[in-house]
Amino acid sequence: MKVYNWQLNREMDYKYQEIHPQKQVTWVFDTNKCIACQTCTMACKNAWTSGKGQEYMFWNNVESKPWGFYPLGWDVKLLEKLGPQPWNGDKYAGKTIFEGAQYGEEILGYAPDEKDYSHPNLGEDEVNQQVKEKEYITIPHQPWMFYLQRICNHCSYPACLGACPRKAIYKRKEDGIVLIDQKRCRGYQECVRACPYKKSMFRTNTGKSEKCISCFPAVEQGKQTQCVQNCIGKIRLFGFKNNWNEPKGDNPIDYLVHIKKIALPLYPQFGTQPNVYYIPPIHVPEAFNRQLFGPGAKNAVEQYKKAYEDPDLTGLLMLFGSTDQIISSFKVEGDINNGYCAGYDDKGNELIKVPMKEPIIIREEYDEQRNVRRFNVT
Numbered sequence: 001m002k003v004y005n006w007q008l009n010r011e012m013d014y015k016y017q018e019i020h021p022q023k024q025v026t027w028v029f030d031t032n033k034c035i036a037c038q039t040c041t042m043a044c045k046n047a048w049t050s051g052k053g054q055e056y057m058f059w060n061n062v063e064s065k066p067w068g069f070y071p072l073g074w075d076v077k078l079l080e081k082l083g084p085q086p087w088n089g090d091k092y093a094g095k096t097i098f099e100g101a102q103y104g105e106e107i108l109g110y111a112p113d114e115k116d117y118s119h120p121n122l123g124e125d126e127v128n129q130q131v132k133e134k135e136y137i138t139i140p141h142q143p144w145m146f147y148l149q150r151i152c153n154h155c156s157y158p159a160c161l162g163a164c165p166r167k168a169i170y171k172r173k174e175d176g177i178v179l180i181d182q183k184r185c186r187g188y189q190e191c192v193r194a195c196p197y198k199k200s201m202f203r204t205n206t207g208k209s210e211k212c213i214s215c216f217p218a219v220e221q222g223k224q225t226q227c228v229q230n231c232i233g234k235i236r237l238f239g240f241k242n243n244w245n246e247p248k249g250d251n252p253i254d255y256l257v258h259i260k261k262i263a264l265p266l267y268p269q270f271g272t273q274p275n276v277y278y279i280p281p282i283h284v285p286e287a288f289n290r291q292l293f294g295p296g297a298k299n300a301v302e303q304y305k306k307a308y309e310d311p312d313l314t315g316l317l318m319l320f321g322s323t324d325q326i327i328s329s330f331k332v333e334g335d336i337n338n339g340y341c342a343g344y345d346d347k348g349n350e351l352i353k354v355p356m357k358e359p360i361i362i363r364e365e366y367d368e369q370r371n372v373r374r375f376n377v378t
Contacts, residue, residue: 024176159195261296
């Protein structure tokens with residue numbers, strides 16, 4: 001049947017009818033601030049996948065693009081199978097994985113080999129081309145790379161859900177979280193084959209598939225997910241998004257995704273309407289960003305570079321990583337140099353208030369009170 005995919009700006013084929021949850025869990029990742037410390041990866045690992053049979057499972061991972069993949073070649077293999085992916089302006093003119101499926105299949109996909117999961121750090125910190133002798137970094141960058149943070153996208157049109165013959169996968173109506181019913185799952189691994197992001201994984205010792213659960217026990221208590229709470233670089237924000245045609249200007253996610261359009265989905269051309277959004281890297285060639293994040297990538301980069309001209313955007317970016325509570329609305333007070341940005345819960349209670357500009361304190365080289373020098377001057 002036909003459903004509307006706002007990320008593609010057109011209707012597309014999907015197995016089930018279009019039904020929106022009451023609210024949709026959503027993440028925004030700022031790729032420009034990530035240092036690939038993998039703290040998010042280990043926080044998720046310790047919380048959810050430290051058991052037997054889960055050794056290879058990384059529900060959260062950070063890849064170095066363009067050469068990093070987990071599992072191996074997860075995106076380039078599917079991009080090749082999908083064929084040309086043209087855009088007419090902001091309207092996708094190619095086929096989605098639901099429309100490009102081969103005869104006898106419902107969804108275009110592939111099942112990774114066991115060895116594809118053997119090298120989670122493949123390509124880490126590798127730039128796109130060899131650094132030439134006596135070459136140094138200029139702007140724009142010649143050799144480049146960036147860190148891509150990946151989790152399950154809790155898609156609006158999940159391929160895993162559409163592929164499951166047991167109907168073991170469901171999307172919660174109260175928050176849009178996609179889960180696998182372990183009692184119904186029989187381990188056919190159709191979800192593994194269908195998920196274009198390869199975030200549904202098979203556990204051999206139980207014979208069932210597992211995936212990111214959006215830390216729903218914490219989310220139900222008003223807390224952000226583990227990968228967000230533990231991010232050292234403060235690149236992540238978690239919350240709830242409204243429908244594309246009903247955005248709220250004071251909702252942090254709506255502002256970044258629907259109003260400012262600075263946060264974009266990863267491979268929207270797959271057609272799953274993912275709910276993890278990325279602020280694209282500003283030092284990467286436009287063509288590469290466009291392939292990953294769609295035709296809005298250039299505008300998003302330009303908006304990010306001019307963030308200091310927009311108090312609302314500046315303040316909101318400062319809220320990333322400022323609290324473990326879910327921020328439902330935000331408000332900016334004052335200007336960029338002397339103002340503050342406050343975050344509120346769904347009842348209007350203030351959760352956090354951060355300065356728009358980080359204070360800079362220059363300490364004297366010599367501490368008279370302690371009779372000690374603060375810097376090594378020898």
